Amino acid sequence: MTNVKQILIAASIICLCISTSVISAASEKEIRIADKAGDWGYPSPYLSYARGPGYVRMQFIFDTLVWKNETSGPIPLLAENWEYLNDEDTYVFNLVENAKWHDGTPVTASDVAFTIHYMKKHPYGWVVLDRVDRAEAVDKYTVKIYMSGPYAPFMEDIGGTMPILPEHIWKDVENPMDYVEPGAFVGSGPFKYADFSKEHGTYKYEAFDEYYLGKPIIDQLIYVKTGDPQMALQRGEVNFASIKSEMVDTMTEKGFIVIAGPHYWNKKLMINHNKQPLDNIVFRQALAYAINQSEFVDKSLRGYGKPASYGLISSESVWASPNVPDYPYNPGKAKELIESLGYEWDNGVFIKDKNPLKLQVLVSMIGVGGQPAPDRDGEILKDQLEKVGIEVELTSLDTKMVDKKVINWNFDLAISGHGGIGADPKILYEKTIQVPGSKPSPNTARYNKSEELNECFDSLMHEMDASKRLEAVHEAQNVYARELPAISLYYPTWYYAYNPDAGVEWFYTIGGIAKGIPIPQNKLALIVAGAEESATATIQKEQQESPIISFSMVIAILILVAFYLKRH
Structure with missing residues (x-):
């Protein structure tokens, strides 16, 4: 019986190690993006540098009312539907009811109205609100935006570019350009702020498990400053990078997916x-x-x-x-x-x-x-x-x-x-x-x-x-x-390449991200259902091809050994 006990104890330890390694492997999924410049400012609306890469780093943390994907826009984001009342010259947005700020506080219409009034008082470089008269929360999830006159670019310029701020944090912020406290990075987007190193030019984000469109398909998103993005991609140090035009065929032959950008720059x-x-x-x-x-x-x-x-x-x-x-x-x-x-x-x-x-x-x-x-x-x-x-x-x-x-x-x-x-x-x-x-x-x-x-x-x-x-x-x-x-x-003509084995299908946004940023790093690539199914299939395939004996098979073998020793 001593041998039996020893075997059963060994079985438990082996099973625990195997299950722990499997769980750990499944949970540690990250995407690393190569970046040659590095520092684009803190990923917060008033702190990011006023060029496209700065906005892109911020958009993973902060959501807008509407957004764009690879084929159309605007599409719902924080707002599930909307309408323009021509006779009143107003826009009415009905918000999703399950959105939360990263600190767990619900996102409401008051946050949207507050953001507009705050940005009228403290101008935000990406959005001009001179044609917006005021905004009010009609109820908890309905906001009405009153215009001072017709404004044709409203949906893209304001609806799809203005990051919504949490009122309970920003209402006491008098100098947004100097605000670098933890609250400056609390958004409602698919990723939470984890770290930014101005010295090293690195950014780190963590998935927001309670994101209203579903948990992101990766756990961490990291920007890595590197002198040669293309080589970093080939060495496996990153999953996504810009590449030189003359390397398109070579990178394709090596199994990378290459995407060519439209001429929007x-x-x-x-x-x-x-x-x-x-x-x-x-x-x-x-x-x-x-x-x-x-x-x-x-x-x-x-x-x-x-x-x-x-x-x-x-x-x-x-x-x-x-x-x-x-x-x-x-x-x-x-x-x-x-x-x-x-x-x-x-x-x-x-x-x-x-x-x-x-x-x-x-x-x-x-x-x-x-x-x-x-x-x-x-x-x-x-x-x-x-x-x-x-x-x-x-x-x-x-x-x-x-x-x-x-x-x-x-x-x-x-x-x-x-x-x-x-x-x-x-x-x-x-x-x-x-x-x-x-x-x-x-x-x-x-x-x-x-x-x-x-x-x-x-x-x-x-x-x-x-x-x-x-x-x-x-x-x-x-x-x-x-x-x-x-x-x-x-x-x-810009070219980017990514490793398809990482499970993310990057794409160019129609017309560019927000008000036209031609960088193929749309956050929807990290939360879309299709990509999630692809990632699941990849994990299943890796498990099928793994040389490690399955958990259930280990149990079965050890029980048979114990039974044999007991009989003999």
Whole structure:
């Protein structure tokens, strides 16, 4: 009997170890995303950096009223349904009744009304609420938003971009830009804040088990700063990364899933139109003729991209105008226009009042999804402008410093870039003038010198009839291309790759995340049913292929051994 007891004890220990290892393996599921830049600010609405990657890191924690997926938008999120009351010029949203904040407090209509009033008092860079009069909670799960006039982009710009804040936390916060207490990271999204290292550029999120759309299919989401995202993916250090265009075939052959992005991001030449001669429309048109967009695509992108529309809106957008004025490369035409402004040609350089025509160009390392990338654009632009008699001084700085100089008007020309050009055409308005109630943006021209363009914007923003609004959007692009507040250079074709064995199917969001961010890191990829079924199937397959004897088989064998010893 002693042998029997020993065997049974051994069986219990073995079974406990096996069951523990199985449970542990099943619960520790994480996704690691490679990031070359690292620091995009704390993942809280007022603390994240005011570019797409900063918003993306915040959206895992904070939900909006509505959202977009890979095929359509808006779709329900915190709001299960909604309607626009034309006679009252109001929006009514009915919220889901099972949403909770990460501290367990229910999400209610009061939180939505509070968020609107709070952001009107403390402007939030991604949302402009100048057309919203007020909001009120009709009942616990119904909120009514009163407009001060028609506002065509409302659903995407406010409904699908404004992160809802918990009133019980933020009601006492007077300085949101300085608020870094734990409450700053309490949201209602699928993931809870776990950690952020500004020094190391890493982010860590944990699944919110009580998320109203269901528990996420992974337990942890981690952003890892790495010098070479592509190599990190190949080494298995991460599951998702941006890759170089020329590596698409190689990565596909190695079993990775490669996704190509739509052309919803543009490299753009910012122009300080407060300085002479840049304040002259004729000179800006001369710049356009001096620029060879195809050379940028061939040399900077190695052919993986396309020339941009001069009307800012992506040529692939449903809002794109078919009649945008064009500036085919013509250095001779550029010289003629510059001469018409009183400049004289002198040994390869234009001069006026004995001073050479000289411009400083700021360049940075901005690239795929905000990731740093070697800059070739500055040298290409310098060469093109010098061919038409413009001396160029190149100044290379990090992206944040370039942004700061542009905001402070401390520049002549600056090579920048942004997304959003495939989403609602409000982007044309936002990137041209300084929107009332908003903070200066480094990629907004702040150009308010054309009454014709302003009239187009008025219709673009407030026309509620779809066909009439489309006409206004087309005309706005045409006028923009004549005025040239800035000059779009090209659309890069971006590629990302992910390991399908990780169980997450990443995708590009139609029109971009929120108000147009062209980064394929939509949180819906981590909570959709299809992905959950795929992950379950993967776990089952791994269990079937495991060389470890099953738990029940171990029990059966040990019982048979014990029975045999007892009989003998």
